[in-house]
Amino acid sequence: MKLFLDSAKVEEIRYALENWALDGVTTNPRHVAATGKPATEVYAEIAQVVQGTSLPVSVEVDPELEHWQDIVHQAQELAAMCPNFVIKVGASEQGFRAIRELNCQGIRTNATLIFSLPQAWHAARAGATYISPFVGWREEFGDSGLELLRQVRQMLDNFGYCSQIIAAATRNPRQIAEAALAGCHCVTAGKAVYEQSFKQPFTDLGVRRFAEAYRKTLAPA
Ligand code: E4P
Numbered sequence: 001m002k003l004f005l006d007s008a009k010v011e012e013i014r015y016a017l018e019n020w021a022l023d024g025v026t027t028n029p030r031h032v033a034a035t036g037k038p039a040t041e042v043y044a045e046i047a048q049v050v051q052g053t054s055l056p057v058s059v060e061v062d063p064e065l066e067h068w069q070d071i072v073h074q075a076q077e078l079a080a081m082c083p084n085f086v087i088k089v090g091a092s093e094q095g096f097r098a099i100r101e102l103n104c105q106g107i108r109t110n111a112t113l114i115f116s117l118p119q120a121w122h123a124a125r126a127g128a129t130y131i132s133p134f135v136g137w138r139e140e141f142g143d144s145g146l147e148l149l150r151q152v153r154q155m156l157d158n159f160g161y162c163s164q165i166i167a168a169a170t171r172n173p174r175q176i177a178e179a180a181l182a183g184c185h186c187v188t189a190g191k192a193v194y195e196q197s198f199k200q201p202f203t204d205l206g207v208r209r210f211a212e213a214y215r216k217t218l219a220p221a
Pocket of ligand 1: 026134169
């Protein structure tokens with residue numbers, strides 16, 4: 001399962017590249033707003049960091065664009081900024097129409113805000129490169145994230161659709177584990193969630209116990 005970082009902060013992207021063998025980046029307007037800079041500046045900075053790599057970087061079109069032609073137009077502008085850019089398009093009838101057109105033009109897409117199997121099916125039929133079910137949001141609403149991920153994987157396999165699943169908006173290490181069990185191709189999470197995923201209380205306890213024993217094995221100075 002590929003590790004994508006959900007962030008628009010270049011220092012976080014650099015850290016994940018150097019330390020975690022990062023496979024890709026996902027941003028959204030909230031992440032871009034959190035940098036305090038204009039989107040064009042943020043995208044230019046990210047483009048520079050990933051220059052020369054094949055890392056996909058998802059950048060989102062204006063979520064309020066209603067007509068597929070407008071979505072396609074903005075997607076073309078974003079895609080022209082950097083060859084790594086994958087265009088995030090929201091799940092809607094017009095959004096899926098835009099994804100179909102962008103696929104024909106060779107522009108990669110990430111169908112975002114996916115909350116149901118039928119939405120994922122429309123995205124796959126339209127030729128979305130990535131499909132992003134929002135695991136964390138589903139669970140906040142009381143629905144199972146894992147169940148949707150499993151269903152989307154089965155649907156893709158049933159028909160041989162080429163889209164890859166990104167388990168998105170993951171909020172804790174359990175959801176990362178469940179994404180792997182469901183056969184997701186990628187997971188995206190914030191830096192803090194990955195930092196948490198390296199840790200386990202028994203590992204800390206074991207380190208303390210073994211360190212104590214290790215010190216006893218040292219020859220007297
Ligand atoms: C990935 O695409 C993101 O996880 C998605 O946009 C959700 O973002 P959030 O963490 O801001 O809810």
